[in-house]
Amino acid sequence: xxxxxxxxxxxxxxxxxxxxxxxxxxxxxxxxxxxxxxxxxxxxxxxxxxxxxxxxxxxxxxxxxxxxxxxxxxxxxxxxxxxxxxxxxxxxxxxxxxxxxxxxxxxxxxxxxxxxxxxxxxxxxxxxxxxxxxxxxxxxxxxxxxxxxxxxxxxxxxxxxxxxxxxxxxxxxxxxxxxxxxxxxxxxxxxxxxxx
Amino acid sequence: xxxxxxxxxxxxxxxxxxxxxxxxxxxxxxxxxxxxxxxxxxxxxxxxxxxxxxxxxxxxxxxxxxxxxxxxxxxxxxxxxxxxxxxxxxxxxxxxxxxxxxxxxxxxxxxxxxxxxxxxxxxxxxxxxxxxxxxxxxxxxxxxxxxxxxxxxxxxxxxxxxxxxxxxxxxxxxxxxxxxxxxxxxxxxxxxxxxxxxxxxxxxxxxxxxxxxxxxxxxxxxxxxxxxxxxxxxxxxxxxxxxx
Numbered sequence: 001x002x003x004x005x006x007x008x009x010x011x012x013x014x015x016x017x018x019x020x021x022x023x024x025x026x027x028x029x030x031x032x033x034x035x036x037x038x039x040x041x042x043x044x045x046x047x048x049x050x051x052x053x054x055x056x057x058x059x060x061x062x063x064x065x066x067x068x069x070x071x072x073x074x075x076x077x078x079x080x081x082x083x084x085x086x087x088x089x090x091x092x093x094x095x096x097x098x099x100x101x102x103x104x105x106x107x108x109x110x111x112x113x114x115x116x117x118x119x120x121x122x123x124x125x126x127x128x129x130x131x132x133x134x135x136x137x138x139x140x141x142x143x144x145x146x147x148x149x150x151x152x153x154x155x156x157x158x159x160x161x162x163x164x165x166x167x168x169x170x171x172x173x174x175x176x177x178x179x180x181x182x183x184x185x186x187x188x189x190x191x192x193x194x195x196x
Numbered sequence: 197x198x199x200x201x202x203x204x205x206x207x208x209x210x211x212x213x214x215x216x217x218x219x220x221x222x223x224x225x226x227x228x229x230x231x232x233x234x235x236x237x238x239x240x241x242x243x244x245x246x247x248x249x250x251x252x253x254x255x256x257x258x259x260x261x262x263x264x265x266x267x268x269x270x271x272x273x274x275x276x277x278x279x280x281x282x283x284x285x286x287x288x289x290x291x292x293x294x295x296x297x298x299x300x301x302x303x304x305x306x307x308x309x310x311x312x313x314x315x316x317x318x319x320x321x322x323x324x325x326x327x328x329x330x331x332x333x334x335x336x337x338x339x340x341x342x343x344x345x346x347x348x349x350x351x352x353x354x355x356x357x358x359x360x361x362x363x364x365x366x367x368x369x370x371x372x373x374x375x376x377x378x379x380x381x382x383x384x385x386x387x388x389x390x391x392x393x394x395x396x397x398x399x400x401x402x403x404x405x406x407x408x409x410x411x412x413x414x415x416x417x418x419x420x421x422x423x424x425x426x427x428x429x430x431x432x433x434x435x436x437x438x439x440x
Contacts, residue, residue, distance in 0.1 A: 028202060030378065035207040035226065036312045037219040042227035043313055047291055050234040054241065054290075055283030061245040062263045065256075068248060 150186060157182045201385035205309055205378065225305045226313070233294035233307065241290075262290070266425070273426060274433040281432060288317065289425035296377060296417035300410070308420075309377040311370060318370035321428050329435035340434060369427055376420045380413045 158179045165173045209222045244259025252260060266286045270278050278285075292308055299306025307313055329337040341358040342351070387409060390402035 028378075029206040030309070030311050030374070032207075035209075035220070035222075035224055038221045038224055039207070039226050039310060039312050040316055041216070041219070041221040042223070042230050043307075043316055046227075046230040046234045047287065047317075050237060050291060051284060051287040053238055054287050058238070058241045058245050059263070059283055059286060062241070062259055065245060065248040066260055066263065069250065072250065 154179070154182050154186055157186070201382045201389065204305070204381060204385055207305075207310075226307055226310065229295065229298055229305045229307050233291060233298055236298075237287075237290045237294050262286075269422075269426060270429055273429040275437055277436040278429065278432050285425055285428055285432075288321075288428060289421055292317075292373065292424050293418060293421035296421055297414070299377065299381065300414055300417060306377050306381055308373055309381055311374045314370035314374040315366065317424075318366040321369065321431065322366040325428075325431045325435045328432070329438075332436060333438050337435070337438065339438060365431060369424065373420050373424055376416055380409070380416055384409050384413060 158175060161178050161182065162173055162175060165171075165178070207224045207226050209224055210228060211223050213220065213222045215221070240255065241259050241262075244255045244257075247256075249256070263286070266289055267282065270282055270285055274281075295307040298304050299309065326337075329340070333339075341355050341362065343354060343358070346354050384406060387402045387406040391399040391406060393399075394402060
């Protein structure tokens with residue numbers, strides 16, 4: 001039912017279109033020449049003024065503005081380019097300096113090392129010499145002591161044996177006869193104890 | 197206001213009747229919108245060119261973008277020789293564009309929907325281009341009607357066709373703009389009328405159509421101004437750089 005009313009309302013509405021768009025005689029107002037001259041006159045006037053003002057006053061200003069901006073941007077780009085170039089050269093300089101200083105540092109290090117090595121070698125040599133001398137001295141002393149050792153031992157042996165004999169027998173024994181025996185014994189066994 | 201879709205194109209007198217000799221040059225609604233469009237253009241571009249800041253504000257950007265847009269269009273179609281005619285083509289494009297756009301506001305009058313206006317513009321362009329052609333090339337400009345590389349047998353026919361096509365330029369140029377504007381506005385009016393006649397029940401469909409048509413008409417308004425200007429450039433190109 002509602003649908004029917006809906007479609008009917010749409011359908012019947014078309015009958016009232018004539019009232020909404022009342023038929024008027026005349027057709028296209030564009031073809032009515034009544035105001036043609038007026039339109040031509042006002043078109044010429046307004047468009048003429050528009051053209052003159054735009055071409056003489058406004059467009060040159062816009063063009064100048066654009067030119068100015070363009071040149072300014074160009075200038076800025078050039079300045080930036082220049083600065084970039086200078087920065088590149090500065091970086092190069094900096095690199096050079098760093099390279100140079102690195103080389104210098106290397107040289108200094110090398111020199112110092114050589115010096116230190118020389119010092120060390122010198123000290124080592126003197127130390128070696130000293131040590132050698134000390135060793136030689138000590139060896140000599142040892143040699144002397146070694147050489148003297150059997151004699152002393154023999155002496156002690158003679159003394160102790162004479163003491164022992166005195167205590168055992170109660171009589172003095174001739175030292176020379178004891179020493180002869182000790183010598184004899186030490187010669188026999190000396191090699192065993194002293195290695196010479 | 198009656199709802200006949202054609203009544204929107206009616207011209208009526210505003211104020212007293214002004215007579216210049218035998219001619220009636222009264223101020224009409226058409227004149228009003230010509231003045232309004234021109235003033236709007238002048239105000240916008242004057243504001244856009246007033247001060248030159250390195251970072252342009254919106255209106256300056258608009259003016260400069262329009263400037264470079266037209267400038268590029270001219271140099272693309274007519275080459276560097278067309279530079280002296282830049283101001284004219286710029287004014288022409290802006291005038292047609294603003295008249296079209298002002299026509300899109302409800303209850304306004306579309307200046308360019310009148311054949312007499314568009315025809316006057318087109319006739320001026322046609323005469324101007326022809327004069328420029330004859331000044332630049334003398335009678336050699338007539339070579340425009342004789343394309344090179346055409347067999348002799350076909351030549352008379354081709355020349356006749358070329359002359360007809362040349363002479364019909366102002367008509368095609370003016371009728372294209374006029375018909376587009378008139379058809380668009382009539383259609384919008386008709387759909388608007390449907391909305392009222394179908395009422396709250398069935399009016400939604402034509403209303404949505406009307407909305408879509410408004411968008412389309414704004415596009416057409418721009419496009420027709422562009423076409424008008426670019427065809428002027430092409431005609432100018434023919435006159436400046438004779439290729440035949």
